[in-house]
Amino acid sequence: MKMLKHEKVHANQSDQQQKHIAFFSTRPYERALYSELLETVSVDNDKPIKVVFFEHPLNASTAASCNGYSDVVVFVNDDINAATINALKRCGVKHIALRCAGFNNVDVKAAKKAGIKVSRVPAYSPETVAEHTLALILTLNRKTHKAYNRVREGNFDLGGLMGFTLHGKTVGVIGTGKIGQAVIRILLGFGCRVLCFDPQPDNDVTASGAHYVTLNELLEKSVIVTLHCPLNEKSHHIINAESIDKMPQGVMLINTSRGGLVDDNAIIKGLKSKKIGYLGLDVYERESELFFHDHSQEIIQDDIFQRLTTFPNVLITGHQGFFTLEALHEIAATTLNNIITGANTL
Structure with a gap:
């Protein structure tokens, strides 16, 4: 696969302090990527950009390590609350750059x-997350993960592998931003009937052949419900006991957005009652204590997460939806551009 090429970022820093950037919650593949891209960055005052990569997350306890840095780059599970921000201010940090949407x-x-700017990556390869969403749907439906293990053991029995034809089924998409729209395009290509809910309808969605309905109608009529909305006060636990009760028996629920959109206790009850027939998660409400690290030699203390993994009709991936070469390059290029130019500030 060819590496993506990016235009050289050129910045005038004559009136700015020298850039000292601290990256948090970084993995080896990110360090290599950002180091490569930083070599393409030029500044008018010829002062090199200084960078440090930390594996540990940024929170109120670790913020002291930012002393002397102008910018910090953070990810989805870093905790940038008021206490963290106050600590960053004391360290002289001027900019928090999120390398996520x-x-x-x-x-x-x-x-x-505190006078600290915050920027984000508002959009990056929406097809990347959309394709992972469909991977969860198809894997849960056709049970390819189970079939793979059987065949490796010489077991070719088809018992328990029955799926359903996706063509002609009604799928509900909650949230019709760029990722939601990418999911809609794929679903329409499969021949699905797509119902949508979003407080801000998009004419392009309607023109594509999908239909906006109320949230209740979407929940009542969709055999698959997939979440693609941001997490905020209004959307927190949008999937709860009441909303699950409205869904058809045996519904498939997919969440590749944010863990806090679903009430885990209600989900477990829905699985036990068989109201939820399939569950695909790429996110989890308390994932910051689990995801992006190897816990294979440990005893996981999160009882709710452990309970979810006991169900045979649950498929969980560890916030993997964004993880393609193309998406990582877009995220990295946009993040660095935000730092240098001040773009995409909230």
Whole structure:
């Protein structure tokens, strides 16, 4: 696969302090990528951009390590609350750059009060997450993960592998931003009937052949419900006991957006009652304590997560939906551009 090419970022920093950037919650593949891209960055005052990569997350306890840095780059599970922001201010940080689209983990009001800018990556390869959403749907439906293990053991029995034809089924898409629209395009290509809910309808969605309905109608008529909305006060636990009760028996629920959109206890009850026939998750409400790390030699203490993994009709991936070469390049290029030019500020 060819590496993506990016135009050289050119910045005039004559009136700015030298850039000292601290990256948090980084993995080796990110360090290599950002280091490569930073070599393409030029500044008029010829002062090199200084960078440090930390594996640990940024929170109120670790913010002291930002002393002397002008910018911090954070990810989805870093905790940028008011206490963290106050600590960053004392360290002289001027800019918090999220290398993701969501910003529910940042107290934006506290940052504004502290005089610290916050930027994000508003859109990156929406097809990447959309394709992972369909991967969860198809894997749960046709049970390819189970078939793979059987065949490796020489078991070719088809018992328990029955799926359903996706063509002609009604699928509900909650949230019709760029990722939601990418999911809709794929579903329409499969021949599905697509119902949508979003407080801000988009004419392009209607023109594509999907239909906006009320949330209740979507829940009542969709055999598959997939979430693609941001996490905020209004959407927190949008999937709860009441909304699950409205769904058809045996519904498939997919969440590749944010863990806080679903009430885990209600989900477990729905699985036990068989109201939820399939569950696909790429996110989890308390994922910051689990995801992006190897816990295979440990005893996981999260009882709710452990309970979810016991159901045979549940498929969980560890916030993998964004993880393609193309998406990582777009995220990295946009993040660095935000730091240099001040773009995409909240």
